[in-house]
Amino acid sequence: QQQVKQSPQSLIVQKGGISIINCAYENTAFDYFPWYQQFPGKGPALLIAIRPDVSEKKEGRFTISFNKSAKQFSLHIMDSQPGDSATYFCAASTGANNLFFGTGTRLTVIP
Amino acid sequence: KAGVTQTPRYLIKTRGQQVTLSCSPISGHRSVSWYQQTPGQGLQFLFEYFSETQRNKGNFPGRFSGRQFSNSRSEMNVSTLELGDSALYLCASSLGHLKNTEAFFGQGTRLTVV
Numbered sequence: 001q002q003q004v005k006q007s008p009q010s011l012i013v014q015k016g017g018i019s020i021i022n023c024a025y026e027n028t029a030f031d032y033f034p035w036y037q038q039f040p041g042k043g044p045a046l047l048i049a050i051r052p053d054v055s056e057k058k059e060g061r062f063t064i065s066f067n068k069s070a071k072q073f074s075l076h077i078m079d080s081q082p083g084d085s086a087t088y089f090c091a092a093s094t095g096a097n098n099l100f101f102g103t104g105t106r107l108t109v110i111p
Numbered sequence: 112k113a114g115v116t117q118t119p120r121y122l123i124k125t126r127g128q129q130v131t132l133s134c135s136p137i138s139g140h141r142s143v144s145w146y147q148q149t150p151g152q153g154l155q156f157l158f159e160y161f162s163e164t165q166r167n168k169g170n171f172p173g174r175f176s177g178r179q180f181s182n183s184r185s186e187m188n189v190s191t192l193e194l195g196d197s198a199l200y201l202c203a204s205s206l207g208h209l210k211n212t213e214a215f216f217g218q219g220t221r222l223t224v225v
Contacts, residue, residue: 034213043115043201043216044154089154097142097205097214098167101154 003027004092006102013109019077021105023090026071030092034099035064035075038087047088048075080109113138115204115217123223129190132220136183136204142166143185144214145177148199157200160185161207192224 005024013019023033031052036044050057050064050073057064063076077084087106091099116135124130136143144167145157156169160179177187183204189196199221203214 036216041218043117043218046213046215049213091154097144097159097161097203097207097212098156098169099144099146099154099203099214100156101146103153 002103003100004090004102006090006105008105009103010106011108013080013107015080015082015109015111017080017109019075019080019084019107019109021075021088021090021107022072023074023092023102024070024072025092025100027092027094027100028071029094030100032093033064033066033073034091035062036089036091036101038089038104044089077107080107082109082111085109115202115215117200117202117217117220119220120218121221121223123225124192126192126194126224128192129188130192130222131186131188132200132202132222134185134187134202134204134217136185136202137215140204140206140215141183142205142207142212143179143183144203144205145185145187146201146203146216147171148201148219149197154201157187189222194224196222197224198222 034049035047038044061078066073090102142161144159159167179185199219201219203216205214206212
């Protein structure tokens with residue numbers, strides 16, 4: 001059973017546009033929600049993370065929105081650039097260091 | 112500061128053989144977690160080690176095992192390899208506090224079982 005559901009599977013955005021990736025979870029014990037970016041041949045790189053006591057966190061062009069009551073969180077990439085083309089994974093964990101990952105979103109930013 | 116180092120980067124093994132993968136965490140990090148990444152199943156947690164003790168374990172058969180040394184370096188072993196074990200094996204290191212700390216991944220070891 002997939003503990004974290006991620007959508008869409010793939011996303012094509014024009015340069016300068018906004019990329020939005022959504023995730024949903026069921027386990028209310030999750031208290032840490034990171035996003036990772038992975039380029040081909042590389043390991044996932046931590047992009048940004050949020051805890052359930054805040055509804056939004058912004059770092060540069062990347063923003064996480066968190067809706068605790070709906071058990072959903074999303075990643076917004078503003079002013080998307082071709083260099084942002086990668087696979088993005090949301091994840092969640094319960095306080096230990098084992099992460100439950102979403103299935104990934106392959107983002108393509110068209111110049 | 113050096114990142115997480117995994118060796119080797121690539122491995123080709125035959126069914127039935129065993130394999131050992133190595134991970135050196137970021138200096139000062141005491142927790143090492145292992146993940147398996149495949150196109151079909153995505154990223155799945157294998158196990159976590161902290162202070163030489165397995166602290167958490169995912170839903171994988173006993174053929175998958177690991178250990179951690181006193182310098183926090185970790186190894187994982189897969190015995191009696193099956194074709195389905197072909198995957199990218201990723202190691203992540205973190206400070207290790209129980210109240211989540213950031214996990215940083217290595218580049219992975221690409222294992223191919225033929």
